[in-house]
Amino acid sequence: MLSGMHPHDGPLTRLRRSHEQSVLELLRKYGPLSRAEMGTRSGLSRTTLYDIVAGLVTSGAVVVGTPYVEARKRGRPVEKLSLNPAAGEAVGIDFARRAVHVAAVNLAHEVVGSAGEGHAADLSWPERVDIAVRLLDSLTTGAPGPESGSDGSGRAQAVHLGALRAIGVGVVGPTTDPGSESAHAQGIDGLPDLLRKRFGVPVLLDNNTRLAALAEAVWGAAADSSDVLYLRLSHGVGGGLVVGGALHRGRHGLSGEFGHITVDPAGERCECGKTGCLETLASLDAVLRRYRAAGGGADSPAQFLDAATAADPPALEVLARVGSEVGGVLAAICHAVGPGVIVVGGELAQAGDALLEPVEQALRQHLMPLARHHVDVRRATLGEAGSALGGIALVLHETPLLTHYPQPVSEENA
């Protein structure tokens, strides 16, 4: 029942959406309001207001109810308008190499929830999108509408997305034109169209590690800072910069490639084609290899992390070396960029202080004294959902003009 929506609407449609945004913003700010209170606060005429509210109620964004205290009074009880807590305003989807993660916020900008599911590396895009739809469905069980899958028309029905504004999508690797509707990454041909057809709203795409950086700066470990350096230590090593509260992307989208900063010019060959990159020393595989070379016994990153938690000496020694190399690279970036907070995420960050202490020590050692006390190092707090949450942040923070609401359902298709 979602009507078709188009990113390029005329001025009247834009004006209507702007009014809708004002009404939603007032409900976000003040909680439930009567139509009269809404009229005073919004400055909209009675006719316009009733029309806008009717549309929002039809789309499921706003619900009308009578508070208990009002219902007990004499006379006709006053109806109050409130945001529908089951109405998703923005959805984030992270298409990682072997997993899909989703998250959604409602119109009150509360995170409704997040969910994830692993899959084979060679799964097709339509199948990955199916996983995303199923996961989103699982987040909104209490929502009105049919319970599952698609209605055959190619549009999502299961989740209550009547008030959906846009979808923020994270993908692996560098993207051109990141953060926009025309964004593109290698090997994802067809994905944006697939999602647009499925959900009927604009699709904004960016690198998923960069989205995790944005999420940590908005909801995570650095929610108090607007200048954030996020480093992810996982199967790959990368990150992102948030500058003045906005994602920094760089020319051609090539920024946050911290994993390819040279640490040891005489070191090992990296997947990127050069030698001695931080990634060859600090990725999960590299750490596991170094652990075995130091006499440790572990077959998987999880086993290594267990050993580190158990304070196994070779594991701690490897983490001390890795931390020192990471800290040196972070110091170089700090001198260039000057972040207020450094957030370390990815699986390796689960090693906690065994990693973060040597990171911080090397960082301070390589920072000019003047800068030493102007930056905090923290562990990421959002975990695997980070990039999906970043997709939401992308929608909410970077697309103020994409206020995209469906038209009221006409009698024809109601």
Next chain:
Amino acid sequence: MLSGMHPHDGPLTRLRRSHEQSVLELLRKYGPLSRAEMGTRSGLSRTTLYDIVAGLVTSGAVVVGTPYVEARKRGRPVEKLSLNPAAGEAVGIDFARRAVHVAAVNLAHEVVGSAGEGHAADLSWPERVDIAVRLLDSLTTGAPGPESGSDGSGRAQAVHLGALRAIGVGVVGPTTDPGSESAHAQGIDGLPDLLRKRFGVPVLLDNNTRLAALAEAVWGAAADSSDVLYLRLSHGVGGGLVVGGALHRGRHGLSGEFGHITVDPAGERCECGKTGCLETLASLDAVLRRYRAAGGGADSPAQFLDAATAADPPALEVLARVGSEVGGVLAAICHAVGPGVIVVGGELAQAGDALLEPVEQALRQHLMPLARHHVDVRRATLGEAGSALGGIALVLHETPLLTHYPQPVSEENA
């Protein structure tokens, strides 16, 4: 004859200034216009337009003339309004360690000129400001108004600054709140007030190396790019980042400190307090020291640069090593930030290709292959005037709301 001006004016004054800006913008865009043409294009009422134009003529921003072709016609010739090419709109002043540089742009946003003068390192701020006023005077000899110095009231009279909007000032070292009127740097107490009293307009302050970066991105070697990394190799080593056309400053103004990135942890002690900084290897003094150690004979940076120009083998060898170290550091920053153009400035850049070729070679070697062809390396083109020009760019680009014109002179003080 400059009337007092205040940064916090009421809405009517702001409205007036907005009208003044519109009129100036039209003259910038279309060249000389008659009052009738101006009326059509500006959409201002006849009364408002005549009033605004009268004010601009009185302040010296706009001149009225009759073009030759019009004067030859029968009947009353049509007067045309044009920008006064002698009216300075923005002034930049760079207070370097031992020199003052100034530059000015007129209302057509043409650089009127630049000038500089050396002085002793311990010269007082009032004396440095006197030098700045004298240098500005030298730029505007043909301008109306008294020819020299100050009128005793503490306001500049010599230069025709009737239409001056603000002054952008570069100072040495990190600044807090950079680019704003409340900016501050260590050891400059009293300077902003001194300038404000002298010129009667807002004073915007920033680090002078960062301003040079902005200038190269606006008028210099990287005028075609909005993502620029500027490195200055001089007595110190520093730089600045321009991101999306705007100066990037970082938390606490601590960015662009490229000279304090560690290159050799076992290296020499740096003035900043740590060891092995790029500055200990690539500053003019460091290069001179390394040149002597390599058997070269030079007593000054100028002699070293002469030797390099004459292709003296030890000089070239030292530049090759310095270039390689610089290129490695630049590659690290590129991975983090992703600039489109790298501009190398400062005295050492005068060595030309003997320096820039090894820089570029090391840069490409340490950049991931994917990023290798997305960045250009160029020599700075603005020379010593760069920071003063950056002060102007600061005024024009970062203070759209500080459109600060004097009130028309009243009969009282005319």
